[in-house]
Amino acid sequence: MKNILSTTVIGIFLLSFLTNAQNITNTLPPNGSFKVKDNTNDFLSIEEATGNIKLYKDVILPDEGLGSSLQYGNIFKGGTRFIHTYHGSQTAGRNTFVGLEAGNFSLGGTNYEGSFNTGIGSSALYSLTTGLENSALGFLALFSTTSGSYNAAFGVRALTKNTTGEENSAFGYYALNSNTTGNLNTAVGSYSLSVNTTGFQNTAVGHHSLQNNNGNYNTAIGYNAGSTVTTGVNLTLVGIDANPSSPTATDQITLGNQFVQSLRCNVQTITSLSDVRDKKNIEDLSVGLDFITKLKPRQFNWDRRDWYQDGKSDGSKMQEQPTAGFIAQELDEVQISEDAEWLNLVLKDNPEKWEATYGNLLPVIVKAVQELNNKNEQLKAENKELAMRLLKYEENQTMLVKEFQKIKSSQHQFNIKSVFIENNN
Secondary structure (H helix, E strand, C coil): CHHHHHHHHHHHHHHCCCCCCCCCCCCCCCCCEEEEECCCCEEEEEECCCCCEEECCCCCCCCCCCCCCCCCCCEEECCEEEEECCCCCCECCCCEEECCCCCCCCCCCCECCCCCCEEECCCCCCCCCCCCCCEEECCCCCCCCCCCCCCEEECCCCCCCCCCCCCCEEECCCCCCCCCCCCCCEEECCCCCCCCCCCCCCEEECCCCCCCCCCECCEEECCCCCCCCCCCEEEEEECCCCCCCCCCCEEEEEECCCCCCCCCCCCCCCCCCCCHHHCCCCCCCCCCHHHHHCCCCEEECCCCHHHCCCCCCCCCCCCCCCEEECCHHHHHHHHHHCCCHHHCCEECCCCCCCEECHHHHHHHHHHHHHHHHHHHHHHHHHHHHHHHHHHHHHHHHHHHHHHHHHHHHHHHHHHHHHHHHHHHC
């Protein structure tokens, strides 16, 4: 860049000697040099052996606001703008553009519009009109941005198609490349959020993360995380290949991919909102023991289809260790038959991959235990009553036995007495 600036100065210096369209040609002898200096200091020199220009002092370009033209003090490469600080005549300015066709000479606006922008790279901020406080670094970075403001694009083709979108941050090759009017997005990593056009408030960190997204309020962290999302909303996806149940899913959190075998944390439960002030139509649960007895706990071995390249499981990758759980289709059958689909035991967003929500069974299990306890208490009361009745029967039996023995003893005495009387007669 210093050579370019030096060339500019030399050109200005030589032009000062031109009069009446005369040409000046000066041929340096072998190993000779051309110098501009005072009595003691060199200001500028050209070496014949190398053709290099050496500049020993500063280059002071004209103030771009001087006079009526704002295109003074710019540097061109060939006929193409290369370094300039152009801004509208009624604006604050403070722009910096470095690179072939970076920025433009048609910026406009008033006050702070079209000001405080930095574009470094070929065609960076090429279309800017009134946007302010944008930073672009890389070929075609923020190329189409016109009035969009407060954007940061670092990487080749980062935020290239953005027009009026604001407060977007893109770091990486093709990051947020297709964004046009989407706002408040953050993309870190090559191709992250690259297809997004109008989606807003998304955060993607990782290569290809949320690549196909055009939804809102989504967060994906990890290589390829959220890459299947299209119009999904309020999704949180953490880990390599972490994706929701379907491309259009809403309000989900996904931790990890299909190979995760355990979910670890220092505590064993998840705390969620349960405040009575946030609930209406509170009543006792209508399903319980009868519902639970119809469920079918199963033992099985996983042999997932997504472990196979053709999506068809053939048993060759089946896990050796069995596990316990439920079958989503069987859970769904029970909740339908019991008119209890509101339990949401089965997630069917993706018809090719049903999922189960075991945790929703907890209130039903508690209700079933309570019903069993009531039956147990009832049986205990009945058993107590039976025991008391049995005790009474035993007491009566004891009394009867005693009375019988008394009768039997009296009968015996009577018989003896009768025999004695008969003998005396």
